[in-house]
Amino acid sequence: MVSASDLLARPRDRARRARGGPRRAPGLTLAVLAIAACFAAPFAYLVARTLGLGTPALGLLGESATIAPLLRSVALGAAVAAAATVLGVACGWLVARTDLPGARSWALLFALPLVIPSYIGAFTLQAAFATGGLVATVMEPLVAVNLPRIGGFPAAFGVLTLLTYPYVFLPVVARLRQTPASLEESARLLGRGPWATFATVVLPQVRSAMLAGALLVFLYTISDFGAVQLLRYDTLTRVIYASRFDRPAWLVLSLQLGLLAVAVAAGERAAMSRDRAAGGRVAPGRGALRIHLGRVRIAALALSGGVVLFALLAPLGVLAYWATRGIAAGGSGFSGLGELVEPLRNTALVGLAAASAAALAVLPVAYHSVRHRGRLADVANALVVGGFALPGLTLALALVTLVRAAPALYQSLGVLVFAYVVHFGAQTLRTAQVGVAAMPPRVDDAARLLGASPLRRLTAVELPLLAPSVLAGAGLVLLSTMKELPATYLLAPTGFDTLATRAWGAMEQAYWAQASVFALALVTVSAVLTWVFVLRRSDALA
Amino acid sequence: MSGRTASFRRFAACVLAGTLTACAGGSEELTVYSGRSEELVGPLLERFNDETGINVAVRYGDTAELALLLAEEGGDTPADVFYSQSPGATGYLADADLLAGLEPDVLSQVDERFRNADGRWVGVTGRQRVLVYNSELVEEGDLPASVLDVNDPEYAGRVAVAPENGSFQDFVTALAQVEGTDVARGWLTGLAEAGAPTYANNNAIVEAVSRGEVEMGLVNHYYNYRFLEENPDAPTRNHVFAAGDLGSLVIDSTVSVTAGAADNADADALVAFLLSEESQRYFADETKEYPLAEGVEPAADVGPLDLGATPGYQADELGGGLTDTIDLIRDSGLGV
Numbered sequence: 001m002v003s004a005s006d007l008l009a010r011p012r013d014r015a016r017r018a019r020g021g022p023r024r025a026p027g028l029t030l031a032v033l034a035i036a037a038c039f040a041a042p043f044a045y046l047v048a049r050t051l052g053l054g055t056p057a058l059g060l061l062g063e064s065a066t067i068a069p070l071l072r073s074v075a076l077g078a079a080v081a082a083a084a085t086v087l088g089v090a091c092g093w094l095v096a097r098t099d100l101p102g103a104r105s106w107a108l109l110f111a112l113p114l115v116i117p118s119y120i121g122a123f124t125l126q127a128a129f130a131t132g133g134l135v136a137t138v139m140e141p142l143v144a145v146n147l148p149r150i151g152g153f154p155a156a157f158g159v160l161t162l163l164t165y166p167y168v169f170l171p172v173v174a175r176l177r178q179t180p181a182s183l184e185e186s187a188r189l190l191g192r193g194p195w196a197t198f199a200t201v202v203l204p205q206v207r208s209a210m211l212a213g214a215l216l217v218f219l220y221t222i223s224d225f226g227a228v229q230l231l232r233y234d235t236l237t238r239v240i241y242a243s244r245f246d247r248p249a250w251l252v253l254s255l256q257l258g259l260l261a262v263a264v265a266a267g268e269r270a271a272m273s274r275d276r277a278a279g280g281r282v283a284p285g286r287g288a289l290r291i292h293l294g295r296v297r298i299a300a301l302a303l304s305g306g307v308v309l310f311a312l313l314a315p316l317g318v319l320a321y322w323a324t325r326g327i328a329a330g331g332s333g334f335s336g337l338g339e340l341v342e343p344l345r346n347t348a349l350v351g352l353a354a355a356s357a358a359a360l361a362v363l364p365v366a367y368h369s370v371r372h373r374g375r376l377a378d379v380a381n382a383l384v385v386g387g388f389a390l391p392g393l394t395l396a397l398a399l400v401t402l403v404r405a406a407p408a409l410y411q412s413l414g415v416l417v418f419a420y421v422v423h424f425g426a427q428t429l430r431t432a433q434v435g436v437a438a439m440p441p442r443v444d445d446a447a448r449l450l451g452a453s454p455l456r457r458l459t460a461v462e463l464p465l466l467a468p469s470v471l472a473g474a475g476l477v478l479l480s481t482m483k484e485l486p487a488t489y490l491l492a493p494t495g496f497d498t499l500a501t502r503a504w505g506a507m508e509q510a511y512w513a514q515a516s517v518f519a520l521a522l523v524t525v526s527a528v529l530t531w532v533f534v535l536r537r538s539d540a541l542a
Numbered sequence: 543m544s545g546r547t548a549s550f551r552r553f554a555a556c557v558l559a560g561t562l563t564a565c566a567g568g569s570e571e572l573t574v575y576s577g578r579s580e581e582l583v584g585p586l587l588e589r590f591n592d593e594t595g596i597n598v599a600v601r602y603g604d605t606a607e608l609a610l611l612l613a614e615e616g617g618d619t620p621a622d623v624f625y626s627q628s629p630g631a632t633g634y635l636a637d638a639d640l641l642a643g644l645e646p647d648v649l650s651q652v653d654e655r656f657r658n659a660d661g662r663w664v665g666v667t668g669r670q671r672v673l674v675y676n677s678e679l680v681e682e683g684d685l686p687a688s689v690l691d692v693n694d695p696e697y698a699g700r701v702a703v704a705p706e707n708g709s710f711q712d713f714v715t716a717l718a719q720v721e722g723t724d725v726a727r728g729w730l731t732g733l734a735e736a737g738a739p740t741y742a743n744n745n746a747i748v749e750a751v752s753r754g755e756v757e758m759g760l761v762n763h764y765y766n767y768r769f770l771e772e773n774p775d776a777p778t779r780n781h782v783f784a785a786g787d788l789g790s791l792v793i794d795s796t797v798s799v800t801a802g803a804a805d806n807a808d809a810d811a812l813v814a815f816l817l818s819e820e821s822q823r824y825f826a827d828e829t830k831e832y833p834l835a836e837g838v839e840p841a842a843d844v845g846p847l848d849l850g851a852t853p854g855y856q857a858d859e860l861g862g863g864l865t866d867t868i869d870l871i872r873d874s875g876l877g878v
Contacts, residue, residue, distance in 0.1 A: 131649045132753030230742045331771025400614045489603040506580035510768035
């Protein structure tokens with residue numbers, strides 16, 4: 001029965017009441033508390049250690065030597081997030097809504113740059129496009145190419161944008177595949193052009209997915225060390241790295257980065273809650289509208305080709321060149337593909353384990369934070385998001401201290417996967433939240449009226465609707481985990497190598513061919529796993 | 543629906559399998575934390591295993607990060623042996639009293655400048671600081687004689703450095719301790735004011751020099767040999783500063799035994815093995831480093847290292863002053 005007060009209540013309150021408030025889901029609340037406690041662990045360690053240092057150390061926070069790099073981090077993060085959003089939405093729209101030839105292949109190609117570790121991306125793009133690089137050398141007989149030295153803000157901005165736009169692309173595609181094209185069809189039938197339709201119909205629908213992706217790009221950028229170190233842009237992570245033997249400074253600055261992430265997460269959450277009503281609801285249906293690109297097709301193909309060329313083919317091309325050059329010269333140290341087997345197996349194992357564990361672990365938080373809202377939800381949300389911005393080394397050393405007490409767990413794969421989940425859980429949280437928010441209440445209401453139990457409603461109605469968003473998020477965690485370095489180095493069982501750790505180790509000692517073979521294997525296994533577990537499945541679910 | 547269930551099952555199986563593998567790890571082996579990569583030392587550690595039957599589990603990583611890990615783990619670290627790229631990180635652990643004393647007959651194999659006075663660590667191989675240059679852009683005769691000359695107007699802005707690199711920092715520490723902090727500060731400030739190009743590490747410098755992006759750079763000697771192995775056409779060459787110049791400092795990779803493994807004979811066996819003629823020959827020929835055990839010659843293409851001509855500096859002293867050095871570099875404006 002619907003009462004008058006229900007009808008008068010604001011839509012969100014009404015929806016909440018229809019579903020039952022927090023009181024009626026103590027299990028969920030407990031689960032969220034437990035999960036939040038896990039994500040809070042490294043922060044608690046940092047805060048406790050920092051407070052133990054006393055006031056002199058806290059004075060570091062206000063010093064200009066740390067404020068300037070902090071501002072550079074924020075500026076770079078904001079610029080990269082903006083550019084990656086434009087690129088990610090454009091690519092997502094082309095793949096999901098147009099008759100771009102080979103859309104399914106492009107979908108995979110667009111997702112893959114995410115797996116290129118930023119130090120490898122930066123190094124290879126530099127080798128390709130900088131002074132005297134491969135491009136200049138190849139072009140030399142035809143035309144003298146005088147390319148500038150690559151470095152500083154523009155280079156860091158360019159490289160990080162190319163490597164992070166998939167954070168926007170994957171959630172946007174998942175969203176577009178799930179939203180009905182009927183509105184767009186109506187708009188077109190009513191005479192709106194493709195651009196007007198895009199601006200007035202498509203954009204509002206993908207807005208939440210887009211913002212979720214932009215937040216991830218921002219957090220990735222402010223916590224990145226590989227690209228800014230190689231390209232000489234002095235952000236906070238470089239100051240943190242330089243202070244690693246100076247324990248007080250290191251703790252305070254790490255905490256500063258984490259707090260920045262928490263603040264940004266809280267701000268984004270506030271913006272999202274105003275925006276919530278605007279996002280379109282899900283109505284899964286097949287045969288989404290495909291816009292005929294017509295003459296624009298060439299431009300669309302050129303854009304797609306350009307993105308894939310710079311973000312994927314250029315780095316891979318340089319790696320392939322290094323690999324063949326070194327192996328041909330005979331001094332590469334490369335001893336055959338057999339060496340790849342174990343790191344490859346390990347990489348796939350931790351990637352899949354972390355992706356599934358992260359997706360499952362944050363689902364209750366996503367549910368709670370969208371459906372119930374309130375202080376617990378806000379705190380859990382901020383902690384999960386904040387974990388993404390902690391430098392990997394800081395997170396790893398915090399967990400070393402916390403887990404030392406339990407020798408059976410120390411340096412076990414379980415703890416390593418836990419670290420990945422804490423570090424990358426934000427990636428699947430934000431996409432899952434978008435999915436939960438987009439779930440049409442009527443579907444659930446109908447199931448309730450038909451007498452379905454809460455568990456049955458969850459498994460038969462809600463999870464299938466959530467699956468595409470959750471899969472997109474799990475895909476992001478998968479790709480991030482497979483290239484992770486500091487936590488893998490410090491927390492993995494001794495002797496446990498991944499393709500990323502082998503590639504980095506070889507590159508550090510200038511074993512270019514060896515490093516390239518491992519990096520190429522990393523991209524290949526990422527492509528296969530992303531295809532099998534993420535893109536193919538989300539196609540099937542759309 | 544069934545497809546989805548199957549894929550969740552696959553995920554779950556992976557997680558379970560992962561946890562079980564971790565629990566199955568035995569402890570009857572020698573655990574080594576190695577800041578030197580698998581390409582450099584992996585084959586040698588396999589030989590050690592073949593010859594002695596001692597199983598070795600190796601955690602490879604960045605030297606500084608592994609030192610931080612060892613410091614965090616403290617007295618009950620699972621590591622028995624720490625094999626480090628530089629004396630700086632090892633000195634940090636020796637200062638924290640986390641390393642055991644080594645056998646005297648092992649220590650005596652190495653010149654006293656390349657080992658710890660208290661016997662907590664010993665040098666295994668030497669890496670010399672050199673100036674790498676692009677032979678198509680710079681004439682050999684025009685190169686600076688001393689590392690202190692790179693700020694002369696003739697060279698200003700043409701020599702690249704890697705301010706965050708451990709070996710560069712070790713050099714600055716030595717400079718500050720031998721010539722005084724003011725000289726070191728002046729030298730760094732000179733580089734910064736001249737707009738010396740900075741790079742992330744030795745690799746990036748050699749790569750940039752080979753491309754011609756920068757003419758010269760301060761690096762460790764063996765990177766260029768690595769480059770030439772894979773790209774024999776590269777125009778990069780090493781220039782060693784004049785005899786006795788601090789710019790030709792030799793920095794050693796070091797090995798040490800953790801305090802908890804003080805009575806572990808296997809750990810001592812590995813240290814002795816790394817200084818054996820077989821291992822020293824391997825390093826000389828394969829990694830182009832200078833063997834530090836007496837009586838083993840460097841590779842023919844690297845040439846002999848005249849210890850008498852290298853600056854009389856104790857590697858032991860590089861451990862202290864690391865954070866001071868980082869502050870010095872940061873304050874100079876070179877960045878860090």
